[in-house]
Amino acid sequence: xxxxxxxxxxxxxxxxxxxxxxxxxxxxxxxxxxxxxxxxxxxxxxxxxxxxxxxxxxxxxxxxxxxxxxxxxxxxxxxxxxxxxxxxxxxxxxxxxxxxxxxxxxxxxxxxxxxxxxxxxxxxxxxxxxxxxxxxxxxxxxxx
Ligand code: THU
Numbered sequence: 001x002x003x004x005x006x007x008x009x010x011x012x013x014x015x016x017x018x019x020x021x022x023x024x025x026x027x028x029x030x031x032x033x034x035x036x037x038x039x040x041x042x043x044x045x046x047x048x049x050x051x052x053x054x055x056x057x058x059x060x061x062x063x064x065x066x067x068x069x070x071x072x073x074x075x076x077x078x079x080x081x082x083x084x085x086x087x088x089x090x091x092x093x094x095x096x097x098x099x100x101x102x103x104x105x106x107x108x109x110x111x112x113x114x115x116x117x118x119x120x121x122x123x124x125x126x127x128x129x130x131x132x133x134x135x136x137x138x139x140x141x142x143x144x
Pocket of ligand 1: 032035037038039054055056057064065066067068088096097098099
């Protein structure tokens with residue numbers, strides 16, 4: 001069992017903003033006809049901007065993209081590069097935690113990200129990403 005961490009005042013402030021409202025609103029747009037598990041995620045950037053995303057499944061199951069990566073890719077596409085907190089929510093899964101693939105992708109851009117998961121009652125659990133993925137795969141960048 002991974003230990004949970006307590007929220008800093010800065011985290012509470014972020015969560016009191018519209019991020020919670022936004023992901024509860026968009027979770028209905030999740031495209032999950034195969035699993036029936038709708039997920040929404042929101043990423044809070046150092047710029048103060050937030051980006052939200054949903055899971056998108058496919059009849060070729062392995063092509064599914066999780067909500068966390070949708071949110072991250074939206075932010076990256078807007079030029080964001082510094083991320084402070086990711087909030088994830090599913091009405092079907094109590095305190096959903098990002099899968100290993102998403103943790104790998106998130107840790108490439110945000111090795112110090114705070115991951116927050118929320119249940120239906122808007123209660124939160126906090127996990128620094130390093131507690132969920134201790135050894136992300138890395139390759140040294142080539143010098144060009
Ligand atoms: N899923 C997410 O979007 N995020 C997670 O944290 C775990 C799982 C999605 C993928 C798939 O569409 C469905 O939930 C069931 O695995």
